[in-house]
Amino acid sequence: MAAPRAIWKGFMKVGSVSCGVKIVGATSEASKIHFRILNRRDGLPVKSAYVDEETGEPVNAEDQVKGFETDKEDFIQIEPQEIKALKLTSEHTLEIGEFVPVADIDTRYLEKPYYLIPAEDASAEAFNVLREAMKNKRVAARSCVVLYQRGREVLIQPFGKGMLLTELRDRNEMVSEATVFEGLKKQDYEADLLEIAGLLIDKKASKFDPSKFEDTYENALIAMIEAKRKGKKLPKAAPKPRENVINLADVLRKSLAKEGIAAKGAKQGKRKSA
Structure with a gap:
């Protein structure tokens, strides 16, 4: 098996x-x-091109340059060599700024995962010692690295024989939950509903197994393409979802009956605040 292709090499x-x-x-x-x-007229592929907004003429690659808009239609040109001249330390070094408890990680900020491994045998000992120490302390390392010409905050965690490096979303990208949850009102529920829901959860308890993940939309695309390729009738459209549930208690009890679970000891009539 071929060795994994590295997208970044440097030092931790x-x-x-x-x-x-x-x-x-x-x-x-x-x-x-x-x-x-494709071009609908002849069925041939088309390609995108950068054109001058004023003249409509195509602009060759050698004439293209990055620009930052400081005011409406007023740009500062940024040359490739000017970006390279910044020479951030994080371009070649994963400087560990701090270690944080794994239990404190807000998973909303985790974006894209990468594997982190020793660059060569000589680095394996220090790498493995650090990984095991982090595992024992149940901590993750926070750092910054330049990937694809952009500085990215990352989180590093022990993972099997190597480590997992995950890009982090910027705080300014995150919508505050307060703005989303603000309109939600406090709800009351019957005391026995919690027991019924708990029994249903216990019946469906399982382990996290990605091999069971299924992209139903991707599967539907494949089925449609295969049908068109063979000149067959296209698959039927998915049915529309039913209306919202009105009586949660009845639905939960019916779900339990369907799963063969008896709700024992549930007390009727009691209510509890959510």
Whole structure:
């Protein structure tokens, strides 16, 4: 099997201790359906091109430059060499700024995962010692790295024989839950509903198993494409969802009966605040 292709190589540094590491992609979209844009008239692929907004003429790659809009239609041009000249430390070094308890991690900020492994055998010992120490302390490391010409805050956690490096979303990207939950009112519920719901959850308890994940939309796309390829009738559209549940108690009890669960000891009539 071919060695994993690194998208970044450098050093992980904790205080005066450092070791060579490399970052390897942990995700792939090779199995996903990808569409090309075609000309409806002749069925041939079309390609995108940058054109001048004023003249409508195509602009060659060598004439294209990044620009930052400071005011309406007023831009500052940024040359590639000017960006490279910044030479951020994080371009070549994962400087560990702090360690945080794994239990304190807000999973909303976790965005894209990568694998982190030793760059060579000479770095393996320091890498493994640090990984095991982090595992024992149940902490994750916070750092910053330059990937694809952008600085990214990352979180590093022990993972199997290596580590998992995850890009973090910026705080300014996150919508505060207070603005979303503000209109939600306090609700009351019957005391026995909690027991009934708990029994239903127990019946469905399982382990986190990604092999059971299914992309139903992707499967529907594949089925449609296969039907069109063979000149067959297209699959039927998915039915519309039913109306919202009105009587939660009845629905829960029916669900229990369907699962073969008897709700024992549930007290009727009591209510509890949510």
